Every structure is written in C-alpha cells, then in structure tokens.
Amino acid sequence: MWQLHAAFQRVPMLGLCVFTCFVAWSVRADIGQECPTFTDLNFANSLIGTNLKVQLLLYTRRNQNCAENLSERNLTASTYLNVTKQTIIIIHGYRLTGSPPIWIDNITELLLEKEDINVIIVDWNRGATNVNYFKAVDSAKKVVEILKNLIDQMLANGASLDSIYMIGASIGAHIAGFVGKAYNGKIGRITGLDPAGPSFTGNPPSQRLDHTDAQFVDVIHSDIDALGYRKPLGNIDFYPNGGTDQPGCPKTILGGFQYFKCDHQRSVFLYMSSLKPNCNVTAYPCDNYTDYRNGKCMHCEAFQPRPCPVLGYYADKWKSHLIEKKPPVTTAYFDTSDKEPFCMHHYSVDIITWSKNSRRGFINIKITDDAGNTTESKINSEAATFHQYREANLLAGFYLDFDNVSKIGLTFSTRNAVGPKYKLRVLQMRLKSLSNSKRIQLCRYDFILLENIEATFRPIPCHDIAV
Known part of the structure; x- marks a missing residue:
C-alpha cells in the first residue's frame, strides 16, 4: 500500500485519476448498476458439486454490451x-469444467445483429457444473419451473406464445422441450442443438424433447x-456429416479435451454460421446418410413449392411443408467443410x-475457374453402377464455389489393384449446382x-438431347 501511496505522490494527477476511477466503480457496484455476467466457475467447483442458482x-x-x-x-x-x-431464450447444457460456454457472447451478438429482439441467456451454471x-x-428439471414462471410473467404483460423461441444446447434442448410441454406445444419454436443422449435416450416423448x-x-x-x-x-432433424464425426475435430484421444466435446459442440457453431452472411447451408431430405451420399436425395422437386431446407436460423421457412405431413417429421443430411x-x-x-457392358466404379470430380483455381470434391460416395442409356446420379461437394467453371476434370476408377483396366463411354455429363439453382x-x-x-475438358451450356 505504501508503494501505491508513493506512486501517487510522484505522479499526483495519475494517482488522483486511479483513485477517482476506483471510487466511481465502487459506487456503481454499491448501487447495483454494474453489468451482471455469466457465472464463471472452475473444475474445483465441479468436484464438490454446485447447487442450482x-x-x-x-x-x-x-443494452447489448451490458446485460440486465x-x-x-x-x-x-x-x-x-x-x-x-420476439424473445429468444438460450439454454446451455452440462458444464463439466464450470467455465462459461465459449459461444454464449457470440450467438447473442449475432442474433441482435440479425433482428431487433430480446435475447435471454439462461445461466444455470450453478447446477450444471458437477462431475456427477x-x-x-436433476438440476435441469428445476430450471423448467423457473422458465415457466418467466414466460407466465411475459404473457401477463402482453407477450404471445407465438413470439417465444427457445434454443437449447445438449441438456438445454430437453429443458426447452419440457417448457414447451407446459404450454401444450403452443410456443412458437424450439431449436435443439445436439440434444443430450445420456439420461434421455430411450425415454418416451414426455421425458425428452419432442416435435410436439x-x-x-x-x-x-x-x-x-x-x-x-x-x-x-x-419436425425436421439435420444430420451434418451423418451426425457423427465432424470434419476438423480430433479423431483420437491425443486431441485432448477437444476429442470429447468438439463433435457435440459443432451443432452450436453450425447454427451460428447460419447467422453470418454468405453461408446458407442447404440440407437434403433423405431416409439415411448412405442414400444421400450416393446421390439419391439431391433433388427437392418433391417438396415444392418449398426448396430444400436450410440449416439453422432460417430452418422455419420450411415449416408450411411440414405441417402437411403426418407425422410431421423429416430427416435431412448434408456435408460440411472443416472450418x-x-x-x-x-x-x-x-x-x-453408352457402353454395352455395365460398369461399377467411382468418379472423382475437379472443377477449375477462369483464374486457374481448382477444387476437388470432398464427398466419397459408394461405387455407382453405369448402365447403357441410364442416368447415374452422383453427388459432389466442394469447399470452394466458382461463379464461372472453365474446366472440369473427371477420373473413373474401379479401385481394383489387379485385373484389366476399363473405360466408360460417356454420352452426356451434366454438372448442376445444388447450392445455386439459378x-x-x-x-x-x-x-x-x-x-x-x-479427362479434362471445357464444359458448354447444356441442351436437351434425346436418348
């Protein structure tokens, strides 16, 4: 303390400024005007357990820079x-380490940039932080009652259930479901970000998130x-990369703690990507990931007048189609990049x-733009069968997208190490952008x-031919 006093004596104005700022902060704290922040705990708290608050x-x-x-x-x-x-209520999940979710501030900022709304962060870190x-x-079930009280108060003050949108991650997704059940499914929307499996898998709809x-x-x-x-x-369930191993996530335990949480957390970052410009992730309704990968679900004409569903914030644009389905459940698949x-x-x-003999094999696809940039398809489908005069549909996915494709490269392979080499006689090859139908x-x-x-060639605009 005496060193601080000496410093103030040497630099009087600096000391006065520091003292004034300290007093001002103290006054703000004393009268309750400091900004409340998300509860920050640590692994020691997890070891001893926390009671719900x-x-x-x-x-x-x-007040986007200072919560109320x-x-x-x-x-x-x-x-x-x-x-x-509109009010968006965001509910996090289990917190083993006690630290705040790294995405909380970012998703709040992105949502407020998108629309003039209320964003309510449900901080139940005391209760979610526990090695058990x-x-x-058990704590999550008590959060439901608190959110029910909140929404009741909002309704009493003039809110409508239509305007309530809940986003829940992991256990938080099921919390949102329980709150929705309390209002007989009349809340406007719930988004579940990789709803938790442990303790919920196998439960009836009354004991987990459900489309109702x-x-x-x-x-x-x-x-x-x-x-x-x-x-x-x-109503619609999205399975990025089949819902399992996400690109860019560690594949072994050598990746440390990220090995355990990266795949689970990816759902949140995919949702946030939908709030950013120039990244509308299109998904393809399909019965399973294998059929999607093999090009059996690329076309959304069956779902007109709605196009293929879009992941994330704008997923509800597909709602009018789903209402007509009984039961209103659709699964959709897509692949993503690693960043x-x-x-x-x-x-x-x-x-x-137009080869007389049918052939089974794989097609590798590259595209090049006018500037010479090249990108290769990252989707590995199963072997396709090429029959004479029949169209084989393949799915390609590129990390880069080119407005002008100047060259296309195709490589056919049976992937057989021994035996004769084959060839395909191609009558027509058609490349169609699914991300940009125009x-x-x-x-x-x-x-x-x-x-x-x-085989590398310059493509030309398609014209219909009779086969």
Whole structure:
C-alpha cells in the first residue's frame, strides 16, 4: 500500500485519476448498476458439486454490451424488456469444467445483429457444473419451473406464445422441450442443438424433447455416436456429416479435451454460421446418410413449392411443408467443410453412358475457374453402377464455389489393384449446382473415360438431347 501511496505522490494527477476511477466503480457496484455476467466457475467447483442458482440475463439492442438481470416473478422492474418483440431464450447444457460456454457472447451478438429482439441467456451454471452428470440432469428439471414462471410473467404483460423461441444446447434442448410441454406445444419454436443422449435416450416423448413441444421444432444432431441423441426429435432433424464425426475435430484421444466435446459442440457453431452472411447451408431430405451420399436425395422437386431446407436460423421457412405431413417429421443430411463457416457447395453430376457392358466404379470430380483455381470434391460416395442409356446420379461437394467453371476434370476408377483396366463411354455429363439453382448447368457430350486417367475438358451450356 505504501508503494501505491508513493506512486501517487510522484505522479499526483495519475494517482488522483486511479483513485477517482476506483471510487466511481465502487459506487456503481454499491448501487447495483454494474453489468451482471455469466457465472464463471472452475473444475474445483465441479468436484464438490454446485447447487442450482439461475440468472436470466437479458440483452437487447439498447443494452447489448451490458446485460440486465431479470426476475422471473417481477418483470415490471425491467428497463429493457419489450414483450411485443420476439424473445429468444438460450439454454446451455452440462458444464463439466464450470467455465462459461465459449459461444454464449457470440450467438447473442449475432442474433441482435440479425433482428431487433430480446435475447435471454439462461445461466444455470450453478447446477450444471458437477462431475456427477446425473445431478446436473436433476438440476435441469428445476430450471423448467423457473422458465415457466418467466414466460407466465411475459404473457401477463402482453407477450404471445407465438413470439417465444427457445434454443437449447445438449441438456438445454430437453429443458426447452419440457417448457414447451407446459404450454401444450403452443410456443412458437424450439431449436435443439445436439440434444443430450445420456439420461434421455430411450425415454418416451414426455421425458425428452419432442416435435410436439412447439409449433416448429428443428434439431441439429452432430454427435449421435457419443454425447448426442441419435433418433429424430423434431419436425425436421439435420444430420451434418451423418451426425457423427465432424470434419476438423480430433479423431483420437491425443486431441485432448477437444476429442470429447468438439463433435457435440459443432451443432452450436453450425447454427451460428447460419447467422453470418454468405453461408446458407442447404440440407437434403433423405431416409439415411448412405442414400444421400450416393446421390439419391439431391433433388427437392418433391417438396415444392418449398426448396430444400436450410440449416439453422432460417430452418422455419420450411415449416408450411411440414405441417402437411403426418407425422410431421423429416430427416435431412448434408456435408460440411472443416472450418468456419463450414459451408460446402453441393453439385449433382449426372452421367449417361453408352457402353454395352455395365460398369461399377467411382468418379472423382475437379472443377477449375477462369483464374486457374481448382477444387476437388470432398464427398466419397459408394461405387455407382453405369448402365447403357441410364442416368447415374452422383453427388459432389466442394469447399470452394466458382461463379464461372472453365474446366472440369473427371477420373473413373474401379479401385481394383489387379485385373484389366476399363473405360466408360460417356454420352452426356451434366454438372448442376445444388447450392445455386439459378446457375447455368454445364455439359459435355460424347467422350471416353479411361480408368485412372483424368479427362479434362471445357464444359458448354447444356441442351436437351434425346436418348
């Protein structure tokens, strides 16, 4: 303390400034005007366990840099809550280490950039932080009552259930479902981000998230072989990369803690990508991932007038189609890149051959733009069968997308180490962008593919031919 006093004596104005700032901060804290923050705990808290304590942190465009702590029983004291606007309630999941979710601030900022709304962060870190996962599940059930009180107060002050949108990650997805059940499924929307599997798998709909819990329920499954829930839970269930191993995540335990949480957490980052420009992730309704990979589900004409569903924030644009389905459940698949914003650009490659003998094999696809940039398809389909005068549909996915494709490279392979080399006589090759349906389809006619030798050519705009 004497060193600080000496410093103030040497630099009087600096000392006065520091002292004044300290007093000012203390006054703000004393009168309760400091910004409340998300509860920050550590692994020591997890070891001893935590008792449930919930903060409801409100952010709006008027206070987007400083949360307001709401009381679920008395909203009249709120300065910023406007119940006539849409309210998005965000609920995190289990917290083994006790630290705040790294995505909480980012998703709040992105949502407020997108629309003038209320964003309420449900901080139940005290309760979610526990080495005993089942204790956290018990705490989650108590969070439901608190959120029910909150929404009741909002309704009493003029809000409508249509305007309530809940986003829940892991256990938080099931919390949202339980709240939705309390209102007989009349809440506007629930998004489940990789809903938790442990303690919930095999439960009846009354004991987990279900498509009847809101007017529209969309779910992203990114870790169905470990921490996530495998089966469909919503009106539409998205399975990125089949819902298991996500590109860019560690494949072995040598990846450290990321090995355990990366796949599970990817659902949140995929959702946030949908809030950013230039990354509308299109998904393809399909019965399973294998059929999607083999090009059997690329076309969405069956779902017109709605196009293929889009992942994330705008998934509810597909809602009018789902209402007509009985039961209203759809599974959709797509592939992603390994880095944010995770977009992969999908193309269909339709090939008609005129070889007399049928051939089974694989087609590797490259595209090049006018500047000489090249990208190769990252989707590995099963072997396709090429029959004479029949169209074989292949799916290609590229990390890069080109407005102008100047060259296409195709390589045919049977992947047989021994035996004769084969060739495909191609009557027509058609390349169609699935991510941008307005783009001109490109074709090439009457050429031969020799096995394991890349054929590179300049495509031309397609014209229909009689086969």
